[in-house]
Amino acid sequence: MISRSVCERVLSAAASTGADYAELFAERSLEHNISMVSDKVDKIQDTTIAGAGIRVFLGLRSVAASTVDTSEEGLIRCALQAASALAQGKAAADIRLRERLYGDAHPVRIVPSSVSNEEKIAVLRKAYRAARSYDKTIKQVTGNLLTVDHNILVANTEGTYAQDRQIRTRLGIQSIAEINGETQTGSCHRGARMGMELYEGPVNPIAIGHYASRQAITMAGAGYCPAGVMPVVIDNGFGGVIFHEACGHSLEASSVAYGTSQFCGKLGQVIANEKVTAIDDGTIPNAWGSVNFDDEGTPSRRNVLIDKGVLKSYMIDKMGGRRMNMAPTGNARRQNYGYVTTSRMTNTFIAEGSDSNDDILASVDYGFYAKDMGGGSVNPATGEFNFAVREGYMIRGGKIAEPVRGASLVGKGSEIIMKIDMVGKYLEMGQGMCGSSSGSIPTNVGQPMIRVSSITVGGR
Amino acid sequence: MRFEVFKEAVTAKAQALGLTDYELYYSRSESVSVDVFRQEVRSFSSSLEGGVCFRCLLGGRMGYASTEDLSAESAEEIVLRAAENAKVLESDDPEFLGEGGASYAEVCPPAAPQLSAAEMTALALDLQKALYAADPRVIDGTSARVIRASDDTAIFNSRGLDVSQHTEAAVALAAPVVTDGKEMSNSYKLSRLKDGLDFSEAVEKSVKEATAKLGAGVAPTGTWPVVFSSSAMASLLGVFSGIFSGENAARGMSLLKGREGEIIASPAVTLTDDPFYKDSIMPSAFDAEGTPTSRKDLIDAGKLTTLLHNLKTAASAGCATTGNAAKSSYNSPVAVRPFTLVLQPGRLTADELLAKAGNGVYIDFLGGLHAGANPISGDFSLQSGGFLIENGKKTQAVRSFTVSGNFYQLLKQIDDLSDTAELSGFGSAHDFACPDVLVSVLSIAGK
Numbered sequence: 001m002i003s004r005s006v007c008e009r010v011l012s013a014a015a016s017t018g019a020d021y022a023e024l025f026a027e028r029s030l031e032h033n034i035s036m037v038s039d040k041v042d043k044i045q046d047t048t049i050a051g052a053g054i055r056v057f058l059g060l061r062s063v064a065a066s067t068v069d070t071s072e073e074g075l076i077r078c079a080l081q082a083a084s085a086l087a088q089g090k091a092a093a094d095i096r097l098r099e100r101l102y103g104d105a106h107p108v109r110i111v112p113s114s115v116s117n118e119e120k121i122a123v124l125r126k127a128y129r130a131a132r133s134y135d136k137t138i139k140q141v142t143g144n145l146l147t148v149d150h151n152i153l154v155a156n157t158e159g160t161y162a163q164d165r166q167i168r169t170r171l172g173i174q175s176i177a178e179i180n181g182e183t184q185t186g187s188c189h190r191g192a193r194m195g196m197e198l199y200e201g202p203v204n205p206i207a208i209g210h211y212a213s214r215q216a217i218t219m220a221g222a223g224y225c226p227a228g229v230m231p232v233v234i235d236n237g238f239g240g241v242i243f244h245e246a247c248g249h250s251l252e253a254s255s256v257a258y259g260t261s262q263f264c265g266k267l268g269q270v271i272a273n274e275k276v277t278a279i280d281d282g283t284i285p286n287a288w289g290s291v292n293f294d295d296e297g298t299p300s301r302r303n304v305l306i307d308k309g310v311l312k313s314y315m316i317d318k319m320g321g322r323r324m325n326m327a328p329t330g331n332a333r334r335q336n337y338g339y340v341t342t343s344r345m346t347n348t349f350i351a352e353g354s355d356s357n358d359d360i361l362a363s364v365d366y367g368f369y370a371k372d373m374g375g376g377s378v379n380p381a382t383g384e385f386n387f388a389v390r391e392g393y394m395i396r397g398g399k400i401a402e403p404v405r406g407a408s409l410v411g412k413g414s415e416i417i418m419k420i421d422m423v424g425k426y427l428e429m430g431q432g433m434c435g436s437s438s439g440s441i442p443t444n445v446g447q448p449m450i451r452v453s454s455i456t457v458g459g460r
Numbered sequence: 461m462r463f464e465v466f467k468e469a470v471t472a473k474a475q476a477l478g479l480t481d482y483e484l485y486y487s488r489s490e491s492v493s494v495d496v497f498r499q500e501v502r503s504f505s506s507s508l509e510g511g512v513c514f515r516c517l518l519g520g521r522m523g524y525a526s527t528e529d530l531s532a533e534s535a536e537e538i539v540l541r542a543a544e545n546a547k548v549l550e551s552d553d554p555e556f557l558g559e560g561g562a563s564y565a566e567v568c569p570p571a572a573p574q575l576s577a578a579e580m581t582a583l584a585l586d587l588q589k590a591l592y593a594a595d596p597r598v599i600d601g602t603s604a605r606v607i608r609a610s611d612d613t614a615i616f617n618s619r620g621l622d623v624s625q626h627t628e629a630a631v632a633l634a635a636p637v638v639t640d641g642k643e644m645s646n647s648y649k650l651s652r653l654k655d656g657l658d659f660s661e662a663v664e665k666s667v668k669e670a671t672a673k674l675g676a677g678v679a680p681t682g683t684w685p686v687v688f689s690s691s692a693m694a695s696l697l698g699v700f701s702g703i704f705s706g707e708n709a710a711r712g713m714s715l716l717k718g719r720e721g722e723i724i725a726s727p728a729v730t731l732t733d734d735p736f737y738k739d740s741i742m743p744s745a746f747d748a749e750g751t752p753t754s755r756k757d758l759i760d761a762g763k764l765t766t767l768l769h770n771l772k773t774a775a776s777a778g779c780a781t782t783g784n785a786a787k788s789s790y791n792s793p794v795a796v797r798p799f800t801l802v803l804q805p806g807r808l809t810a811d812e813l814l815a816k817a818g819n820g821v822y823i824d825f826l827g828g829l830h831a832g833a834n835p836i837s838g839d840f841s842l843q844s845g846g847f848l849i850e851n852g853k854k855t856q857a858v859r860s861f862t863v864s865g866n867f868y869q870l871l872k873q874i875d876d877l878s879d880t881a882e883l884s885g886f887g888s889a890h891d892f893a894c895p896d897v898l899v900s901v902l903s904i905a906g907k
Contacts (some may be wrong), residue, residue: 028529040549040550040552041548041549041550042549042550043524043549043793044524044548044549047526047527048538049511049528050527051528053507060500061500061501061502062502062503063504064503065506065507066505066507066508067507068508068510068528069508085504085506117548121548140711140713142711182837183715184834185834185837227862228905229907258497258601340503374831374832375831376828377827377828377831377843379646381601381637381644382643384843385843386831387828388831388832406839406864407841408831408841408842408843410862410905456906458841458861458862458905459841459864459903
């Protein structure tokens, strides 16, 4: 993409006013998104993203600059702009970059850009038709197939010169059902750090369509969820968004390093129920949130965040690490060159426990069962989080009873993770897009079925 | 390569391919921001972003391709890719390129103060100092930021359309974190910087809001009258503004389809789309298809008067475009969006509105809007924060409860509105201005 010698000159310019660290991040990415609505291919969004971001650090100060001009002159101009904003004297930096080959733990058999529009549409149409023909109460279906070919280069004054090609694809269907004038939606998304081979086995497009429509119909026929505080069972897969929101964001250096996290200074302390072991693992082969190395050039790894309730690690980027006196953990991420990198999650999940699903459900006399979750959000300072339930049921006498709609779960992260008192045996992941200061990035959430002994269920 | 040169390269390639209907949309944003933590500059960042989107009509279908790389190769490539993409589209709705209008409104957005990097840094440090000085409970974690941004947009097409626009603004962001020794609370407020560079209102309001929430309790579960603050109402309106989209209506994704002329809200409700709203950071004289924009009521005293349209949705609905074509990003297909949606104020002061509510809940924070609200059915169940209303006055702070309801029903349950609309300050061409709003009854889940 950009040669080693050009990178060396750009970094020299960036560090010319006394920076103790300089970094160049360059990318050229293709994003292709086909949408269907009303049974027809409606839109194709097809974008080349190209540009570079330069960062310089001096102690705890950082300067970031980005540009769409990736010619050597453009990069040097951007580097000098960053250097002049730092302006702490002069330094004749002698920068020698060494190429690093981190390897690729995520093989891709069918590169999306080598597949025709027609072949991609055939995959999308399979899922779309499955959703549409599921039942006569399905009034509208929308679907999209996203493929991303993200080429990045990271060079920094620590000598790193590394390139990576991150290929991802994701298929999503949203169904709208109408029963007796009541309209409700259902949706299903599956994605991976894989090529189009994802739809030739690992993921069945027809199952995605069926899932979305089944959910829409279930919810359209449901009454409203009652409001109140009750025990809640959350199923595996996307249910893991509870840990992501209630706890994950508050373990990112972006809040811990600045004192705005409920978990500051709690390493080694019990912060969760002893049933809870939580892990962030960016190395899982072909997983949606995996990276070979992060956007600062640190190789990704498996970080045990919480071990049997005890806080073991945070998720740390280079600047966060400087403030916290801790090493980076391979969690530095950015949506693209225009965003300033910060600490983010990769594939974050609650590890498998020892309770059976039957025992978990049977333990609740009256409560709520969240089969599928929507997204959520959190304020890391207070730990207050919320998330939406896409498909929920009441639990009566230890059994899943009638479906209910319009539920959301709210609470305080530090309180909720103490209340996760049963953890099942079957871990599954769900694929989400996580939004934060460094943009929208792919992250996996995951967990086995869990029980939260009490939580506020919003409904009416 | 500069845009003017790129434009010529694209035109040459389009003509060489025999394309007769094509358009180039260009957007460029520059921003500089300074962020202060404790008493030091934590980060300084500058960015230059933007790209071009080419679209063309081929066999009645509109293909799109975009790039951020303004090179000669890219110019050829996006023309080829857009044509390639047009070939596989299937929608039979007629597609249009805009021809623009005979005249455009004069919009004169106030120029932003020209601040050097050093001036921005000094201002951010002053803001941070003012935050610490405002209250002894303000602690580290508090941050102050000053941002200067400008946007350029241009549209050029084979029908003779050639329009462009420049907007710029400078804002200060106050984000205090406070503690009472037991728990933390935070808040933030944006203040648009004008010539006087005054940020005192943002400091005062944000610190007051953050400290007021310390020691918050939990709201009682039940059904209560609810007063939404202007910013909470703006959030809610933001999530559900898609129900007024002619595009969503055509797809059966808005329950307002075909209901023009019907009563859909209480008589207290008048909702206006205003591209020239007085405090808007980005007033717009043309939409994303180059059509001149105009001010119009969507709801007039409870009655739905029109949905919002672009050229394509207007043609399929059999009406004229309302000049609401929009792109969420330069590379997005043309869709439909309001400019500044203004919920017109009523006659009561904010205190009189609370008095009218009697006993209930005042909500000034709504969270998880991307997840807890269903823009199609109108159902919402949202994390909330605010205060109890007891005997017509705000009392105990409350947090971590949810408010649930249905937006279509809520429109009919609006009993009254306060007399001042405030712009929510999302800082884009698409914004929301609301007064405080009294809703007769909503469901609250707390303790």
